[in-house]
Amino acid sequence: MRRRGLLRWAWHTVRRLLTDNGAAFRSREFAQACQALGIGHKFTRAYRPQTNGKAERFIQSALREWAYVWTYQNSHERAQALASWQHHYNWHRPHTGAPMSRLPASRNNLLTLHI
Template sequence: MINTLNVTYGLVFQEILSDNGAEFAARTKPAEHPFEAMLLELGIKHRYTRPYRPQTNGKVERFWRTLDDDVIEGTTFDNLDHFANELFEYLVYYNNHRPHQALAGQTPKAFAASKTTAIQSANY
């Protein structure tokens, strides 16, 4: 994803903020964890949220709540593939068609496109 954003939109990351989950953080040496090794290789600083403080990672926590409300709660999935397909369809909707209050009613796609255009204009 980081490389895709860089290649497609010219976005360069200086640092990434994540929680302390095992998918992001090594318990021993950072270079031994695939995510942390990638960040080291790309020269991106890895910052962590404070443990047990969901407000420091509020946007991600809010997304999980929205996902739970819109997709997961009350739904029975036949198998992992069914869940993955539903999740994929929802993410397409969420990013391309669903207006977001925090983005003044824009979709994330429209918001990102406007920022990319502004960044490109500033670089010329």
């Protein structure tokens, strides 16, 4: 939802965005969209995945535990399975840090609602 020049997502206002250096994020259209929404955009350092470690680890886990672990009939079926996998990942899967249920809501940076 767009409101007052800022993007609102999951009850949070998006003010800044950190992305890798992929072509989609370097495009003129993406830059114009960020500017129109009033979102500051920065890039991670090239060839330094550790500068974006949390996202890199999440993507690695998503590919290993959700995207390629089952045989899906089509992309729609795979997309439908994502919500339940994200719920499991955020609330029930063991992590090396504190479980989400023990963290205060202000520390939850992946999802804001335990549904």
